[in-house]
Amino acid sequence: MSSGHAPTSTRQFQNVAVVGHHAAGGRREAAGPLGGNLDQVWEDDLAGEATWEAAEAKMAVHVLGGAAEGGGWQLADVDVVLGGDLLDQLVSTNFAGRQHRRPTLGVFSACATFAEAVGLAGVWCELGSARVLAGAWSHHLAVERQFRFPIEFGYQRSPTASWTATAAGALAITQGAGPVRLRAFTVGRVVDPGSTDPMDMGTAMAPAAWDSLQRHLEAVGETWSAYDRVFTGDLGMVGSAILCDLAHDGHFGRVHDDCGRSLYRPDQDVHNGGSGTGCVAAVVASHVLPHLEDGRWHRVLVAATGALFSPTSYQQGESIPAVAHVIELEAGR
Amino acid sequence: MSSGHAPTSTRQFQNVAVVGHHAAGGRREAAGPLGGNLDQVWEDDLAGEATWEAAEAKMAVHVLGGAAEGGGWQLADVDVVLGGDLLDQLVSTNFAGRQHRRPTLGVFSACATFAEAVGLAGVWCELGSARVLAGAWSHHLAVERQFRFPIEFGYQRSPTASWTATAAGALAITQGAGPVRLRAFTVGRVVDPGSTDPMDMGTAMAPAAWDSLQRHLEAVGETWSAYDRVFTGDLGMVGSAILCDLAHDGHFGRVHDDCGRSLYRPDQDVHNGGSGTGCVAAVVASHVLPHLEDGRWHRVLVAATGALFSPTSYQQGESIPAVAHVIELEAGR
Numbered sequence: 001m002s003s004g005h006a007p008t009s010t011r012q013f014q015n016v017a018v019v020g021h022h023a024a025g026g027r028r029e030a031a032g033p034l035g036g037n038l039d040q041v042w043e044d045d046l047a048g049e050a051t052w053e054a055a056e057a058k059m060a061v062h063v064l065g066g067a068a069e070g071g072g073w074q075l076a077d078v079d080v081v082l083g084g085d086l087l088d089q090l091v092s093t094n095f096a097g098r099q100h101r102r103p104t105l106g107v108f109s110a111c112a113t114f115a116e117a118v119g120l121a122g123v124w125c126e127l128g129s130a131r132v133l134a135g136a137w138s139h140h141l142a143v144e145r146q147f148r149f150p151i152e153f154g155y156q157r158s159p160t161a162s163w164t165a166t167a168a169g170a171l172a173i174t175q176g177a178g179p180v181r182l183r184a185f186t187v188g189r190v191v192d193p194g195s196t197d198p199m200d201m202g203t204a205m206a207p208a209a210w211d212s213l214q215r216h217l218e219a220v221g222e223t224w225s226a227y228d229r230v231f232t233g234d235l236g237m238v239g240s241a242i243l244c245d246l247a248h249d250g251h252f253g254r255v256h257d258d259c260g261r262s263l264y265r266p267d268q269d270v271h272n273g274g275s276g277t278g279c280v281a282a283v284v285a286s287h288v289l290p291h292l293e294d295g296r297w298h299r300v301l302v303a304a305t306g307a308l309f310s311p312t313s314y315q316q317g318e319s320i321p322a323v324a325h326v327i328e329l330e331a332g333r
Numbered sequence: 334m335s336s337g338h339a340p341t342s343t344r345q346f347q348n349v350a351v352v353g354h355h356a357a358g359g360r361r362e363a364a365g366p367l368g369g370n371l372d373q374v375w376e377d378d379l380a381g382e383a384t385w386e387a388a389e390a391k392m393a394v395h396v397l398g399g400a401a402e403g404g405g406w407q408l409a410d411v412d413v414v415l416g417g418d419l420l421d422q423l424v425s426t427n428f429a430g431r432q433h434r435r436p437t438l439g440v441f442s443a444c445a446t447f448a449e450a451v452g453l454a455g456v457w458c459e460l461g462s463a464r465v466l467a468g469a470w471s472h473h474l475a476v477e478r479q480f481r482f483p484i485e486f487g488y489q490r491s492p493t494a495s496w497t498a499t500a501a502g503a504l505a506i507t508q509g510a511g512p513v514r515l516r517a518f519t520v521g522r523v524v525d526p527g528s529t530d531p532m533d534m535g536t537a538m539a540p541a542a543w544d545s546l547q548r549h550l551e552a553v554g555e556t557w558s559a560y561d562r563v564f565t566g567d568l569g570m571v572g573s574a575i576l577c578d579l580a581h582d583g584h585f586g587r588v589h590d591d592c593g594r595s596l597y598r599p600d601q602d603v604h605n606g607g608s609g610t611g612c613v614a615a616v617v618a619s620h621v622l623p624h625l626e627d628g629r630w631h632r633v634l635v636a637a638t639g640a641l642f643s644p645t646s647y648q649q650g651e652s653i654p655a656v657a658h659v660i661e662l663e664a665g666r
Contacts, residue, residue, distance in 0.1 A: 005410045005464060009436035011457070051649050077338045080520050087643065088421040090441050091651075094641035097523030098654045103342035104523055105449055105658075106441040108423050116438055120453060124344070127460050131338060146645070187413050190430030190437055308427035310420065312479070316384050318424075321431045325438075 009187040010219035011119070013126045017178025018171050018329070020070025022063045023286035025263075026140065026166030029274075032264040037286035039066055042166065045141055053091060056139035059278075060085070060096035063170040063285075064133050071172030073131055078102045082121050082134045083170070084113035086143045086277050093137075102133070110306030111201075111234055112188065114169065114281040115325035119185030121173040122327070128175065135170030138276030147311060148198065160200035160238050162275035165263055169281030171289075179293045184328040186216040190308060192321035198307075198314055201322075202239025202260075202272055205305040208322035209235060210246040213303050216326040224251045228297035231288065232324070233280030233304045234260030236273030259283035259302075280304045292331040300329045342520040343552035344452070346459045350511025351504050351662070353403025355396045356619035358596075359473065359499030362607075365597040370619035372399055375499065378474055386424060389472035392611075393418070393429035396503040397466050400618075404505030406464055411435045415454050415467045416503070417446035419476045419610050426470075435466070443639025444534075444567055445521065447502065447614040448658035452518030454506040455660070461508065468503030471609030480644060481531065493533035493571050495608035498596055502614030504622075512626045517661040519549040523641060525654035531640075531647055534655075535572025535593075535605055538638040541655035542568060543579040546636050549659040557584045561630035564621065565657070566613030566637045567593030569606030592616035592635075613637045625664040633662045 024040040025032075035041070040062060047055040060083065068075050081104045085092045090106040097104035107116045114136035121134040143164045148155075173182060191211050195204035209232045217223070224230065230252065235243055240258045247253065259280040260273030284302055291297040305324040314320070357373040358365075368374070373395060380388040393416065401408050414437045418425045423439040430437035440449045447469035454467040476497045481488075506515060524544050528537035542565045550556070557563065563585065568576055573591045580586065592613040593606030617635055624630040638657040647653070 005406075005462075007410055007412045007464070009412050011460060053645060053649065054651075073338075077340055079340050079342050084441070086422075088645060089419075089443065089641065089643040091641070091643045091646045094523055094654065094656070095646070095651070097641075097656070098525045101522055103520035104656065105453070105520055108417070108439040108441050110422065120438070120456075123453075123456055123460060127344060127456060129338075131340070187436035187438055189434055190427055192431045308422065308424070308430075310422040310424045312386060312421060313424045313428070316386065318428070321427065323427070323430070323437065 008219055010184055010216060011123055012184045013122050013182055015175055016122045016125045016182040017174055017176055018180040018182055019174055019178040020067045020172030021285040021289045022066025022070055023169045023282040024059055024063050025282055029165055029167050029263060032268060034263060034286050052139050052142035053087060056092035056137055056142050057095040059168045060092055060137045061099045063135055063168040064100055067133055067170035067172045075100055077131055078133055079130045080124060080132045082107055082117040084108045084117060084136055086138050109323050109325060110308055111275055111277050112304040112306030112323050112325045113277045115302060115304035115327045118171060118327050119325055122182045122185050125173055125175045130175055132173045133170055134173055136277040136281040137168035138164055138278035140164045140166045143276055157271055158199040160272050162201055162234060162236050162260060162272040163270035164276035165274045165279040167278035167282035169285035180289055181330045183330045184220055186212055186219060186326040188212040188323040188325045190321045190323050192319055194319045196319050201275060201307045202235045203242060204307050204320040205322040206235055206239040206242035209243055209303050209305045209324040212324040212326050224255055227255050227299050227301055229257050230255045230301045232258045234273060234275040235305060236260040238272050262287060292329055295331060298331045302327050341552055343517055343549060344456055345517045346455050346515055348508055349455045349458045349515040350507055350509055351513040351515055352507055352511040353400045353505030354618040354622045355399025355403055356502045356615040357392055357396050358615055362498055362500050362596060365601060367596060367619050385472050385475035386420060389425035389470055389475050390428040392501045393425055393470045394432045396468055396501040397433055400466055400503035400505045408433055410464055411466055412463045413457060413465045415440055415450040417441045417450060417469055419471050442656050442658060443641055444608055444610050445637040445639030445656050445658045446610045448635060448637035448660050451504060451660050452658055455515045455518050458506055458508045463508055465506045466503055467506055469610040469614040470501035471497055471611035473497045473499045476609055490604055491532040493605050495534055495567060495569050495593060495605040496603035497609035498607045498612040500611035500615035502618035513622055514663045516663045517553055519545055519552060519659040521545040521656040521658045523654045523656050525652055527652045529652050534608060534640045535568045536575060537640050537653040538655040539568055539572040539575035542576055542636050542638045542657040545657040545659050557588055560588050560632050560634055562590050563588050563634045565591045567606060567608040568638060569593040571605050595620060625662055628664060631664045635660050
C-alpha cells in the first residue's frame with residue numbers, strides 16, 4: 001500500500017478567510033516599532049491579577065474576544081478556539097478556556113504554536129461552515145521564571161539571547177471570503193542541528209525554518225518572487241543571518257523579515273530580538289494583516305519557529321531540536 | 334453577523350477510516366486485563382534509555398511505527414503525525430519527532446489529548462487524501478515525578494488517586510474506507526467544578542465528560558441506545574460513579590465503560606484506576622478497535638477526559654478545570 005502515495009504535509013485552502021484580528025502587548029512592546037498598532041497595551045505586569053500566569057490567561061481572553069469582535073462575532077457564536085502558550089500544561093490557554101467557555105483545543109509547538117493554531121483553524125474551516133479563533137500568548141515574567149532562572153536572580157543575558165515578549169495575538173477565521181485569505185498550511189518536521197545553548201534559540205531554529213519553507217514552496221509550486229514578505233518568527237538577528245546563509249538566494253534575502261526583529265527597536269536591549277509564543281502572533285495581528293488588508297502587500301508567508309525543549313530535557317543533556325510551521329496569507333476577497 | 338450562525342463544535346466525517354493501530358504498555362499494564370492484547374510490552378522502565386523521558390519518547394516512536402505498519406504504510410509515506418503527552422513542553426512527542434522525522438503537530442488537552450489528536454486527524458483526512466498517525470503516550474515514572482512528588486519519596490497515595498499508566502497507543506488514519514470508520518469529533522469546553530485535590534481527578538473531570546457527551550449526542554442527533562459502548566477516559570471508579578449520577582439514565586449506565594477501569598484489575602493496587610495520556614490511547618488501540626473490527630461492537634463513543642492543571646497552577650491555589658473531547662467510531666467498510 002505504500003507505493004503511489006506522494007506524502008504531502010501541506011493543505012491548500014480555497015475558501016478560508018481571516019476576518020478579525022487583535023494584538024496586545026506589554027509596556028516594552030508598546031515602546032517598540034509596532035507599539036502604535038497594538039489594539040491593547042497592558043501597562044501593569046499583573047494586569048490586576050494575583051499572578052503572572054493569571055495575567056497571561058487574562059491577556060488570552062482579551063485578544064480572543066477582540067478578534068471575535070473584529071470579525072463581527074459574539075463570543076457565543078464561536079465554534080472552536082485553537083490556542084497555545086509556553087507554560088507547562090498550557091495553563092494560560094486552558095484557564096482562558098474556563099473563562100470564555102468556548103470549545104478549546106490546546107496546541108503546542110513552542111514558539112511555532114501560533115502557526116499550528118492558525119493552520120489547523122484553516123483545515124477546520126475549509127471543511128465546512130465555522131467560526132474559529134486561533135491565537136497564542138506569552139508573558140515575559142511567567143515564561144522566564146519557568147524556563148531559565150528566577151527573575152529576581154537578575155542574571156546576565158548572553159548576546160544571543162532573545163527577549164520573551166509579553167504579547168498576544170488572535171485571529172478570527174471562517175469559511176468564506178474576507179479581506180485576507182488563509183491560503184495554505186505546511187506542517188513542519190522536527191530538525192535538530194545539535195544546539196545545546198538555551199540562550200541561543202536562533203541557531204537552533206534556523207535549519208527547521210529553512211526545511212519547512214522549502215517544503216512549502218515546493219508543495220504550492222511557487223518561487224520566492226511570488227511573495228512580498230516571508231516572515232520567520234522568531235529567529236532574531238542571529239537566526240535570520242543563518243537562515244539567509246542557508247537560503248543562499250538574493251531574492252529570499254530581500255523578502256525575508258523576522259517577527260522577533262520587528263517587535264522591538266535595536267536600542268531596546270533585547271539582544272537577539274523578541275521571542276515567545278505571543279511574539280509572532282502579535283506581529284501577524286498588528287503588522288502583517290493590516291499590510292495585507294490595505295493592499296501594501298499581496299501575499300505573505302509566515303514560518304513560525306519553535307525550539308522544542310523543556311528545563312528537564314535541557315538538564316538531562318539533550319540538545320534543542322526545533323520545528324517550523326508555515327502559513328500563507330493573501331490579500332483580497 | 335452573529336445572528337444566524339448555529340455554533341457547532343462537532344465535525345462529522347463521511348470518508349475517514351482507521352486502518353492501523355498499535356498499543357504498548359509496561360509490566361503493570363501487561364499484567365492487567367488487556368495485557369494479552371498489547372502489541373508490545375516494555376519490561377524495562379528505561380527501555381534501554383538513560384532517562385524515563387527518553388523511554389517515553391522511544392515508546393512513542395514504536396507505537397507510531399507499529400500503527401503505520403498496521404496500515405500497510407512505510408513511515409516515509411506518513412503526511413502528518415498528531416500527538417501529545419503530559420510532560421512539560423511535550424518533550425516526548427517532540428523528541429519522538431526528531432527520530433521519526435515525519436511532520437509533527439503537538440497537541441495538549443492533558444489526558445484528553447488522544448481524542449484531540451484523533452479528531453484533528455479526522456478533520457485533516459476528511460479534507461483530502463492523507464496518511465496521518467495520531468497517538469498519545471505516558472510513562473508513569475516520568476509523569477509522577479513531574480506532577481506530584483519525587484518517586485523516591487515513597488508517598489502514600491490517597492484512595493481517590495489514579496495510577497498514571499506507562500502506556501501508549503497510536504492509530505493510522507486515512508481518507509477512504511477501512512475496517513473501522515472515524516465518524517465524528519466533538520471539541521470539549523473547559524468545565525471547572527472547583528475541585529482542588531490533585532489526587533482526585535475523577536471528581537474534577539466527570540462534569541466535563543458529561544458536558545461533551547451531551548453536546549455530541551445533540552450534534553449527531555442520536556440517543557445512547559445507538560451505541561454499544563460509551564467509553565470515558567479516565568474517570569476511574571470515582572468519576573464514573575459521578576458521571577452516571579449526572580446522566581441519571583439507565584441506558585447510559587448500561588453502555589458506559591471507562592478506560593481507566595479497563596486497563597487494570599481491581600487487585601492491582603491502582604486505587605481509582607488508570608490515567609495518563611497513554612491510558613485511553615492504549616485501551617482504544619488494544620480493546621475498542623479490535624471489538625469494532627471483528628463485529629462484536631458496531632458503534633462506540635470515546636470521551637477522553639483531561640484535568641487541566643500544572644504544578645504551578647495548583648501551588649498558586651487554582652482549582653482544577655477539565656475538558657473532554659469525543660470521538661465516534663463505527664464498524665464497517
